[in-house]
Amino acid sequence: MTTNTSMTSVIQKTSAIQTWSRRFFMAAVGSLAISAAAGMPAFAQDAEWQKVIDAGKKEGSLVLYTALVGQPSTKQIAEAFTKQYGISVEVLEARASEIRERVRVEQAAGRFAADVMFTSEGQTMLYDKEDKSVDPLPVTPNSQKIGDKFKLKVPMASVMTIPYGIMINTGLVKPADEPKSWKDIADPKWQGKILSDDPRAIGAGYLWFFSTYDKIGEDYVKKVASQKLVFTRDQRESQRRTARGEYSIYMPVIMTDFSDLKGLPVKFIIPEEGVPYVLYGNVMLKKAPHPNAAKLYLDFMQGPVVQKIYAGLGYGPVLGGMTEGLPADVKAISEAKLYGTTDTTRQNEMLAKSKDIFK
Amino acid sequence: MASVTLENVSRMYGAVTAVDNVNLKIKSGEFVTLLGPSGCGKTTTLRMVAGLEKNTGGRISIGDNVVSDADKGYFVPSERRRLGMVFQSYAIWPHMTVFDNVAYPLRIRRRPDTEIRDRVMNALRLVEMDQYAERPSPALSGGQQQRVAIARALVFEPEVLLLDEPLSNLDARLRTQMGDDFRALQQRLKITALYVTHDQAEAMALSDRVVVMHGGRILQVGAPEEIYRRPENRQVAAFFGTPNLLNATVKDCRPNGGQYYKLSVEGQGWAGDCHAATEMPKGADVTVMVRPENLHVRNAGEVNGDLSWSGEVSQAIFRGSHRSIMVKTPAQTLHVEASSLSHVDIGRPVTVAAPVEAAWAVRN
Amino acid sequence: MTIIHNRPLDDIAETAPTLGGNAFTRAFSGGSLWRLIGMLVLILLLGFLTIYPLAMLLYGSLHSTPPGMAGEFNLNGYRSIMTTQNLIVLANTVGISLAKTIPSLTIAVFLAWIVARTDTPFRGALEVLITLPFFIPPILTAMAWGMLANPQVGVINMVWRWATGATDPLVNIYSYGGVIWHMCQYSIPFLFLFMVDAFRAMDPSLEESSRMCGASRWTTFRKITLLLMLPVLTSSFMLSFIKGIETFESALFFGLPAGIKVITTDIYESINHRATPDYQYATSLSFAIMGLMFLLVIWQWWMLRGKSFQTVTGKGFRPSVMELGPWRWVTFAICLMFFFITVVLPIGQLMLGSFFRFFGFYTYDMLTLEHYRAVFANSEFWRAVRNTMMLGLLGATATMALGAIVAYISVRTRWRGRSLIDGMAWLPWMMPGMVLGVGFLWAFAMLPGPIPIYGTVWALLLAYIALGTPVSVRVMTGAYHQLSYDLEECSRVHGASWFQTMWRIMVALAWPAFAVGWVLTFFGIMRELSASILLYSVGSETLAVVLMKLWANGNAEQVSVIGLMMMLLVIVFRWVQLSFIKSRISKL
Structure with a gap:
């Protein structure tokens, strides 16, 4: 708790601004939800948080569900958390739809097993609106410090963004021909040479479709559709296929994977327009068996330790100043301009549109 | 050894009656054969005694114990009837050695190992198979398998031994020899045996009594000679060999002083x-x-x-042990078995004669 | 000599026979009450394992929301699947499945015949080797074939272009043919394993007698061998065909790029790739398919009714093999070719790749053992191995025991309810895995609170038993159809109870089938993901879950390492099993 003094001052400031409007926005602005401490003197804030820390340590463990499957960082973060608070973390991983159904069924059956769920913004909306399996967000010291654009309406404590870009096979694409932007993908010279994640189903391809459709327009998307794209659903295997020379371009690629493919004849390109992204964060699950440990974890994930871990892997941190001192290639990806993301409320409409365009 | 009693035993398959109201008492130590053509219900009867089929009517007892009573819904399963059985196919378990096969009934009853060894070897010695104990069972010849099956059936001294056409899979010579061996063994051990066969020669050679069955019913029960010489009806008569059956009318009937009656009969062209x-x-x-x-x-x-009867020879066939001669008479063609040394010419007029004891009349 | 008249019981018992035992033992003496209780327990068990999860799914298909959420009952799910497009997809799916099942069955029968009934050299080794692809996770063989046969830089096409100077590729795995081929990689070994022991257990005299009647070798094969194998063949066909309808890895991997759609990719999409998983649609579609599949089961019942297929009799036989003379080198060559194409090519690719940093980049400086090191140093992997081994050993044994009992009752008794349990045992096979997994999740989680199945390893174990039962029952059914009744009755008469007979005679005689079924079930458990991922709890990860995580993180090489280790395990298992059998069969 070395950052206690600076932390309290931030909280004070924020709460002063919000005093009047809190009542009105409380439901919507989850990041500032119920905090009895709001408006109280600094020492009270401190004391409140210290209580959470003590209670969390007493709980001793935490059950984390995550939809981000197979990431070594998950374990790394859990270890760091255990080191800081002495609270052990048990992790259960499964793909988004699977883990969501597990949480829903567990809660419906009254078996409250999980405390925290690490998932995407879009999924959080479903957890919140449809399944009603999520508690409002607690205000924690670090939750105040993250960038404003990551303070969400849905009760998710943002942690990082996954950026998507373009990957090329350097053996097949001459440096002069390299696509620089999303627009370049529509160039007829790429006809039949693009491997693409399937935009007709929720996933990376759809993310690209959603953001470019909104920002560039339907004509562009239609032009790309006439490129005879070959569709796939397996991100990692597709990267390898492109590396082996089956296709010149694979898109959209998870930019952070670049480090795994070092040594292969591929190049990851950050498009000029920016990277479509998926925002990941934590939600507090209803009737969490370890509510205080969960609060600590949420806070920890937004703190500098974890933010640096993610930035170091190329993910976009939600806390400023985390990319200092990173190698240039990682830094570029981590700092890449965020282009757009999907909106769950328009999902059915946009999926239908995609299916129509990409037959 | 125990007796076996069947009282009004029936077995229905749906509307079909396979065994119809059979009554039979097998005495302790007796060898009884169920004889009849296939489908006559003999095997079903045996299987009901074994407990492999449930009788739908009547009562079966082994010794003093009822093992199945259809009316009371009482049924003792096979394994508690203390039986030995030899199957038509021998049912030698192919995954076991000869020893294991024979030891099975004892192992199931958890006898001590030393006892198992002694009794199995004794049983194998009895059937002269002791030197094959460690052989894998499928590598045996048919006759050997049959011996193993018998040893297995005898090894734990069953109350009753059941045999379902055990010789039918053997060749003719082996069949006779095995039959004789088995009969000797049975008499030595005084086992109650119920034997099923469709082979009349086998039935006669082995049994104390023969039960002739047809259409699910018992036609006649008796010692082999009785059944052979004095059948109760035409069906039984016809079942053994190829007898000459002549239609006749009774002219006179009187007791002959013994147990039966002497008849004077008249047929077509003879009396x-x-x-x-x-x-x-x-x-x-x-x-x-x-x-x-x-x-x-x-x-x-x-x-x-x-x-x-007078007639003429229409056919003569040399059969080795005897000569089959067909004599055409006004009544019918008579089949005569003559010595193979005798010589007859086709077409020769002859007289065919029989002693009075050799002719047996049954009512039509 | 006395004349015995057919008087009833003229000389019956000196002492009147008595009923043995007391009233209690008499009541049970017929065994009918015990049988009833046993049957009831079995029906309840199977009901819990199969009907209950399916009932939850049925609820899901008839309710606007999945269990546990407010909603209403309606038929929207079934209405929404009634589209022309779905009909086309269905026809497509059935077509693909037939196109893979028929050649697979033909090849598998041929291979089984070669291995079991001829004197082809090295057939013992071939028997183990040609089944290997089955035990490798499909995703790995898919990757391997993707590398071998993609139209741009696939090894096969490169060799073809180099050898012939052609510019067009020889093969394209991203096509109907590719989808079917990849499915065949699994169905041929599966069918082969399923049938080979049935071929082996057949009394050659049945074939010989046909030859003696003047039938040619080929006619004998068709009219006698195949007909005697009818229960096994029809079971195999159905298992394989139904599985073909439900497989989706092949279609997803190779079909999607070519625009090939099958029912299961549609179901997959409705659960995994829609804004909200549409369980009502997915379950409705699954039930519609299931209904169609059940017609097949009824067809099989109708085919086999009233026929006897006993080829193993108590008379014993010498399972002699057919001497092919010089032709045995031809059959050997055929097997070798099959082995090369279906095993060496893809598995060689995986093996090679596991020693390089990246699959497909085989240069000297890329050589490494880091994937092996990474796997062996992965504590989570070892924990998963322990869990999976425990679940596999327990699950496969329990599944086979259940399967043996169910198969016994349905094949060898005339008990009332035998068709019911036989039918129940089919059910899990007819539900696509990913939907059934959801069914188990709903079923186990929604049990009343005090029944702690969900969240424990029991949930996994029960799901595995349910998933494995169809195969175990089919395997044992095929084996039991072959055994003559005498062998069993003989044991009963000689004092063995039903259970003793079951164990010492029926299981012992059907042991080869039992062992094969066990291996199939064991590796089924090892590979099962759909249900595992929904039922595993923290600390009880299975190998499949770990593989999925590694794959999702792009560690294809590590997945291969584990896949190869699984294959090694198969070889060990099969070797132990075959040599163990051999020690008994050599006496045959």
Whole structure:
């Protein structure tokens, strides 16, 4: 708790601004939800948080569900958390739809097993609106410090963004021909040479479709559709296929994977327009068996330790100043301009549109 | 060893009656054979005694214990009937050695190992298979397998031994030899045995009593000789060998001083005396049975017996042990088994004669 | 000599026979009450394992929301699947499945015949080797074939272009043919394993007698061998065909790029790739398919009714093999070719790749053992191995025991309810895995609170038993159809109870089939993901879950390492099993 003094001052400031409007926005602005401490003197804030820390340590463990499957960082973060608070973390991983159904069924059956769920913004909306399996967000010291654009309406404590870009096979694409932007993908010279994640189903391809459709327009998307794209659903295997020379371009690629493919004849390109992204964060699950440990974890994930871990892997941190001192290639990806993301409320409409365009 | 009693035992398959009201008592130590054509219910009867089928009517007892009573819904499963059984296919378990096969009934009963070894070897010695104990069972010849099956059935000294056509898979010579061996063994050990076969020769050679079955019913029960010589009806008569069955009418009937009656009968173109089990009214239609081996061929007109027919030889077949001669008579063609040394010419007129004891009349 | 008249019981018992035992033992003596209780327990068990999860799914298909959420009953799910497009997809799916099942069955029968009934050299080794692809996770063989046969830089096409100077590729795995081929990689070994022991257990005299009647070798094969194998063949066909309808890895991997759609990719999409998983649609579609599949089961019942297929009799036989003379080198060559194409090519690719940093980049400086090191140093992997081994050993044994009992009752008794349990045992096979997994999740989680199945390893174990039962029952059914009744009755008469007979005779005689079924079930458990991922709890990860995580993180090489280790395990298992059998069969 070395950052206690600076932390309290931030909280004070924020709460002063919000005093009047809190009542009105409380439901919507989850990041500032119920905090009895709001408006109280600094020492009270401190004391409140210290209580959470003590209670969390007493709980001793935490059950984390995550939809981000197979990431070594998950374990790394859990270890760091255990080191800081002495609270052990048990992790259960499964793909988004699977883990969501597990949480829903567990809660419906009254078996409250999980405390925290690490998932995407879009999924959080479903957890919140449809399944009603999520508690409002607690205000924690670090939750105040993250960038404003990551303070969400849905009760998710943002942690990082996954950026998507373009990957090329350097053996097949001459440096002069390299696509620089999303627009370049529509160039007829790429006809039949693009491997693409399937935009007709929720996933990376759809993310690209959603953001470019909104920002560039339907004509562009239609032009790309006439490129005879070959569709796939397996991100990692597709990267390898492109590396082996089956296709010149694979898109959209998870930019952070670049480090795994070092040594292969591929190049990851950050498009000029920016990277479509998926925002990941934590939600507090209803009737969490370890509510205080969960609060600590949420806070920890937004703190500098974890933010640096993610930035170091190329993910976009939600806390400023985390990319200092990173190698240039990682830094570029981590700092890449965020282009757009999907909106769950328009999902059915946009999926239908995609299916129509990409037959 | 125990007796076996069947009282009014029936077995229905849906609307079909496979065994119909069978009554039978097998005495302790007795060898009884169920004999009949296939489908006569003999195997079903055996399987009901074994507990492999449930009788739908009647009561079966082994020794003093009822093992199945259809009316009371009482049924003792096979494994608690203390039986030994030899199957038609031998049912030698192919995954076990000879020793294991024979030891099975003892192992199931958790006998100590030393006892198992002694008794198995004894049983194998009994069937002269002791030197094959460690052989894998499927590598045996048919006769050897049959011996193993018998050893297995005997090894734990069952109350009753059941045998389902155990010799039918063997060749003719082995069949006779195995049959004789088995009969000797049975008599030595005084086992109650119920034996099923469709082979009349086997039935006669082995049994104390033979039960002739047909259509699910018992036609006759008796010692082999009785059944052979004095059948109760035409069906039983016809079942053994190829007897000459002649239609005749009773002319006279009187007791012969013994257990049966002496009849004077008249058929088409012949007349004479014969025996019968019951008194027959004059004018009754009867069938007279004369076995081919009891008929003699004489020169024409030479009558030297109680019954005679004249006719001419229509066919003569040399069969090694004897000669089959067909004699065409006004009544019918008679089948005569003569010595293979005798010589007859086709077409020669002859007289066929039989002693009165050889002719047996049953009511039509 | 006395004349015995057919008087009833003229000389019956000196002492009147008595009923043995007391009233209690008499009541049970017929075994009918015990049988009833046993049957009831079995029906309840199977009901819990199969009907209950399916009932939850049925609820899901008839309710606007999945269990546990407010909603209403309606038929929207079934209405929404009634589209022309779905009909086309269905026809497509059935077509693909037939196109893979028929050649697979033909090849598998041929291979089984070669291995079991001829004197082809090295057939013992071939028997183990040609089944290997089955035990490798499909995703790995898919990757391997993707590398071998993609139209741009696939090894096969490169060799073809180099050898012939052609510019067009020889093969394209991203096509109907590719989808079917990849499915065949699994169905041929599966069918082969399923049938080979049935071929082996057949009494050659049945074939010989046909030859003696003047039938040619080929006619004998068709009219006698195949007909005697009818229960096994029809079971195999159905298992394989139904599985073909439900497989989706092949279609997803190779079909999607070519625009090939099958029912299961549609179901997959409705659960995994829609804004909200549409369980009502997915379950409705699954039930519609299931209904169609059940017609097949009824067809099989109708085919086999009233026929006897006993080829193993108590008379014993010498399972001699057919001497092919010089032709045995031809059959050997055929097997070798099959082995090369279906095993060496893809598995060689995986093996090679596991020693390089990246699949497909085989240069000297890329050589490494880091994937092996990474796997062996992965504590989570070892924990998963322990869990999976435990679940596999327990699950496969329990599944086979259940399967043996169910198969016994349905094949060898005339008990009432035998068709019911036989039918129940089919059910899990007819539900696509990913939907059934959801069914188990709903079923186990929604049990009343005090029944702690969900969240424990029991949930996994029960799901595995349910998933494995169809195969175990089919395997044992095929084996039991072959055994003559005498072998069993003989044991009963000689004092063995039903259970003793079951164990010492029926299981012992059907042991080869039992062992094969066990291996199939064991590796089924090892590979099962759909249900595992929904039922595993923290600390009880299975190998499949770990593989999925590694794959999702792009560690294809590590997945291969584990896949190869699984294959090694198969070889060990099969070797132990075959040599163990051999020690008994050599006496045959």
